[in-house]
Amino acid sequence: MRALSTGRSPVVGAPGAGVPELPEVETLRRTIAPHVIGRRILALDVRERRLRRPIAADLAARLVGRTIVDVRRRAKYLLLDVGGGLHWVIHLGMSGRLCVGDPPADLSHVHVVAALDGGGRLYFRDPRRFGLMLLTSDERDLGVLGLEPLGDGFSPAALWQMTRRHRRVTVKSLLMDQRLIVGVGNIYANEALFDAGLRPGRRAGRLSRAQVERIVPALKAVLHRALASRGSSLLDYRDADGEMGEFQRSLRVYERAGEACKVCGTSIRRTVIGGRGTFFCPLCQT
DNA sequence: AGCTCACCCTGGACGC
């Protein structure tokens, strides 16, 4: 992903760095929607089927000729509705990127290219191939998906109920469990718990109601902040790798082990929970 | 029930 220079069609896509979580996928949805809605899929070139699950052999045959009528997001999935109740589902995994317009600067690992009427092209690039692409008429194929954290359903009372039903899980694992709450990955779970002043390794069932309840606004706020910075920096970015800059600077704990807490100056600690890097301030978080 | 770990995969960081 790189600066646009040819002055042809606009280049939009996910940031060049970072693992896509809710804000990244939602930003992607907002930015590609105007370029693909109403467009007919003229051709689909599947160059590499071996993603997390192999791309079905008949994907191209089933998609070509259909028109993209809407672009939605559910959890970290992007759903391109192609009529007839069919959803073209794309998950970016951890290195997946989607862009419309000019091809990505680096054409390696471009696994799928869709040609749209009007001359636009949609590129799916995913070096690590942890992504997913399928066509389904049943959203239940995506598995059990929990509450959207920015929705009204994700309330203090709802989170409290989750902690009653899953008392022994760590609060970080609970926030990242897609069956309970969707779209929250490692970065935002760490950041939200910092903002809530709670250690990631705390057992969900041992938190007070007040502690549980302050996670909700903390998580919503960090997601909104990320959404705002991504939204503002994506559409007209010019630097080779400047898109992530703004949000990375605002991270309080993630990937900051050994650095000073921005609130109290204490050295940020790193542990591992569920096999994922976990960061917290030993003073601000209790 | 819920933990840890392995797996899928590659680029980047690091050590020699």
Next chain:
DNA sequence: TGCGTCCAGGGTGAGC
């Protein structure tokens, strides 16, 4: 310079 090794991580599934 260049090669080998390690690591990250979303989602899923196995085993404890």
